[in-house]
Amino acid sequence: MALNTVVSTFKGVDSPRAISYYNLSALSIIITYSIVIRQTYKSKPITFLFSQLPSLLKDDNVQYLLLAIVYRLFSSRFYGGISSFTLYPFGIFAVFHALTYFETNILRFVPGVTYAKQHQISGTIAKFIKDYNERSLFVAANFEVLSIATFIWPVIKMILTFRLIRPSYFFQNIKTISLFVSLVVFNKLRFNQNKYTQALIGSYDMRLNQYIYNSPLIPASLKQSVTRARAAAIYYLSFIKVPSAPVQKKRS
Numbered sequence: 001m002a003l004n005t006v007v008s009t010f011k012g013v014d015s016p017r018a019i020s021y022y023n024l025s026a027l028s029i030i031i032t033y034s035i036v037i038r039q040t041y042k043s044k045p046i047t048f049l050f051s052q053l054p055s056l057l058k059d060d061n062v063q064y065l066l067l068a069i070v071y072r073l074f075s076s077r078f079y080g081g082i083s084s085f086t087l088y089p090f091g092i093f094a095v096f097h098a099l100t101y102f103e104t105n106i107l108r109f110v111p112g113v114t115y116a117k118q119h120q121i122s123g124t125i126a127k128f129i130k131d132y133n134e135r136s137l138f139v140a141a142n143f144e145v146l147s148i149a150t151f152i153w154p155v156i157k158m159i160l161t162f163r164l165i166r167p168s169y170f171f172q173n174i175k176t177i178s179l180f181v182s183l184v185v186f187n188k189l190r191f192n193q194n195k196y197t198q199a200l201i202g203s204y205d206m207r208l209n210q211y212i213y214n215s216p217l218i219p220a221s222l223k224q225s226v227t228r229a230r231a232a233a234i235y236y237l238s239f240i241k242v243p244s245a246p247v248q249k250k251r252s
Helices: 002-011 016-040 046-051 053-057 060-073 084-109 115-147 149-160 167-193 195-214 220-237
Strands: none
Touching: 002 016, 002 084, 016 060, 016 084, 053 060, 060 084, 060 167, 084 115, 115 149, 115 167, 115 195, 149 167, 167 195, 195 220
16 A cells, blocks of 8 residues: 555556556455455355345445455556555554454464563553544544545546547546445445544535635625535435345244
């Protein structure tokens, strides 16, 4: 992830090396979340999991796994690269997962470390997680929400320049639209069940409304248009939710 950020900064996200590093990071994320999900549901058969798909889709790990798969599908030399910005939330989670795993499964086997030293290191890790876990979740949610912004301009540009109807841009349009829609759906699902995402989107919405409606430079007609657009967005986004699991009738 760090290598992808450095290489894409100097050589661009579409450089072969940046794409390779991005794909390696995405693949690592997919493998990690697949292991976590398997460990969580290892006592349940696959057929049962598919029968409970709505409940499965409410699992945070499943949502992040699906997003990582989408990133990997559209990061290639054919489609081009993807901004390393989209990987930052996974990087934040990785730090805390690695610390927890180290403390739980590795620390006691490190040679030359006394029990007292293990206790000290364990306490330091626990304090770090306690002090920064909630802040990190807020920062990660911020990256997730802002990731949508990285695709807003490409979508607008695609429409304004008529690239949407030009065959030569067909696959690039597919990538842009797919990533934008995936991030919108992902963030809406996070909004439905994550207090940090709710707080962030509410904060951004309030600031935008204050700027638009309190600014004397913005004409009233534009303010009305923004109001209608906001209401339409809220209405259509309300349909993005995990369907309720079917109620199984008890046999009499």
